[in-house]
Amino acid sequence: MQHYRVDPTLGNEIAAFGGQTLGRCFSCGNCTAVCGLSKGDTVFPRKIIRYLQVGLSDRLLESPEPWLCYYCGTCSSTCPRNAEPGELMMATRRWLVSRYDWTGLSRRLYLSEAWELGLLAMMALVVLALFVVPGWLGLPFGFKAIDASAAAHVRLDLFAPTRIVHSGDWTLAGLLVLLLGINAVRMVAFVRKGMGQLKVPLSVWAGKAYEIAVHGATQKRWLQCDNDTLVRWLLHFLLVTGYVTMLLLVVVFLPWFQREHADFHFTAIFGYYGTVTILGITLLAMRGRLRKREQYYRFSHVSDWMFLVLLFLTALSGILLHIFRLLDMPWPTYVLYVAHLMIAVPMLIVEVPFGKWNHLVFRPVAQYLVAVREAAQARQPVPVPATRRAHAVAR
């Protein structure tokens, strides 16, 4: 029998993370039974809400369930107590992110707008400094590198040489993957602890690894939700393809993608696709959050807004940069180049390892962990219920 410590501050803490309706729940179980995703051994939201109410933060940390919820809002709209179980699940995900993160930064960012905006601004200044400081030191990079030819025509090869930017991209990507990877490993360790005495052979761990790829690429479990699922899933899928397209163009194909003055390269077509999907879908989502008509848009945390606004601004500055370059307007191009990076880099640094973007790892990993748990349980001998055992002994 495992023992757990009760954390009496958990309720207040989850309120700070955006789950303010915890006290309304009277544990009737409507949310769990109405949820199309809640079945077998993975039942939620009521179980998670119960953990929150009684302060079982360890049990919460061991639960992959919050990541299986896609917030269709059916539980909230049918809740007899207006306890907003969907929003409590959302707040729990934010709380989990802050606990998976070993640096403690995530917690600060979620709980304080000053920290969030401050860190974004600081990172933006660092990016700006990268285009200023090396010039002072006499290095051929940034604003100091703009000579007469670069002032007459767009010369990104002088202002921001592809070779340097490209290695910067790889460095950043490596850093983010490392941070995200550590958090994901911590998540796996927490959830494994929750499986207790269950024997999980290595073959099961390895055999189910494909689940990460399948769910990461498709998020297909979302389609079992109840409310306007197909449209939301499709929009999300398109957004991801747009985002992945841009990521590939910038991280992998930068030598093709970054061109000089009015030079048009076919990779720009992929860029247009990414821009259109990101701009369109973030606009739709922002409109939804303003109108608050759908259940899942009724509550917006600062982190939700930050995610959308930064993504939108990244795409907007990117396409403007592209247009100015095609028009061969050097100074607007250089300024937009820096502005684009001043939005995109802080966004990636803050959101990917410490914020909302890390769901791209935690959701598929949670699916994987559930699959592992189920497979391991299936290999266990069926336990005899305690009552029947007692009966047998008595006989």
Next chain:
Amino acid sequence: MAEMRDRYDAMVIGGGIAGMQAALDLGEQGFEVLLVERTPSIGGVMVGLNKVFPTLDCSSCICTPRMAESAHHPRIRLQTYTEVRQVEPVGTGFRAELECKPRYLNEDTCIGCDECELACPVEVPHEFDYGLGARRAIYIPHGNAIPQKAVLDVEHCIFCGKCEKVCPTTCIDFAAEPRTVHVDVGAVIVATGLDILPMGRKVEYGGGRLPNVMNPLAMERIQSSNGPYGRVLRPADGKIPKSIAYIQCAGSRDRSIGVPYCSRVCCMYALKQALLLTHYIHGVEVTLYYMDIRAFGKGYEQFYRRAVREGVRVVKGKVARVTEADNFDLILRVELLDEGGRVDEHRYDLVVLSQGLIPGWHPEGVIDLDVADDGFFETPEIKLNPSFTTMSGVFVGGVAAGPKDIPDAIVEAGEAAMAAANYLTRTRWRTRTHAA
């Protein structure tokens, strides 16, 4: 029954069990009472019930004597099929405008022989049986109706004239018009009772859409010996249901459908119906899904224990969804709270939604009384004067003031009658000289 006059001591609005109680209590004290009922018969909801908890008395057997007593009382004037259009304070009393709807026959000469009903060729779903049985376009409301007079449903009548031909007293009058009557009264008692929450309100339960998802009052009719089928069958295909589920709080304690309050009677009526079903159908399995069992009245907890002992299965968990399987069977989805939160899908032949109570009447435009947020009449002095409303001289009794069971409704109606009597005495309202 007393003659119609233009001045009464008190007017009771609503001829259900609470209204009858208030009228009888005032009448017994020597006051002249006008009892106004909207439908063609007094008796309200109670006369349609099968049995009452916790005694399992036959409901109509104990309700009909009250109805007869009200109808035959020398100081009670019964005014059925009549709507109250306006009540305005005049001095310490009130002036009321009533609209007597036409039965399209002469009420004084109709002898309730039923010949017209047998001759009528039109069949219409019967309101008294919640649409499960049929009635004719001219009909006596039900076997226990008081007054036992026919009423012609002009919306469905085809004016074939067959009823007119067979009527032995030639009382049919197709040209009848509504009459407006004005009366002066010294006090008013509101006993307008309840409606049941519309079946379709909680969409997930399929009420009103799936034929075997039943209204609990319709279940009362099905269980009644004078009910539409004469035995317990399920509506969709007439099969004898062998597994029946009750969903508690289907229309109460649920903010998502705008009914945050507990309706107070559903636990007990559901347990009663469930227990009786185990008596009526051999080998039936009855399961009652609940959030909390609220068995608070005298003998109620014992009744709950008895129902469980006699085989009613009670399961803790709020049902979230009802879907139809093939063959009109129904599948319930519920989290079993006492089994580690396992989500269960279970198949049933029949599902009864324990719908909550909502107000039967809204006073807007008729009488200037406040209602509370839940729609029931505001009772500003609920603790010590529970029948007082926001207008002096107007009293409320029964479910009109809030959900309650029959014993509580009767107690409260009696209190309203006593409060009205005190008011009439204090204001020296006199309809006629009382024999001291």
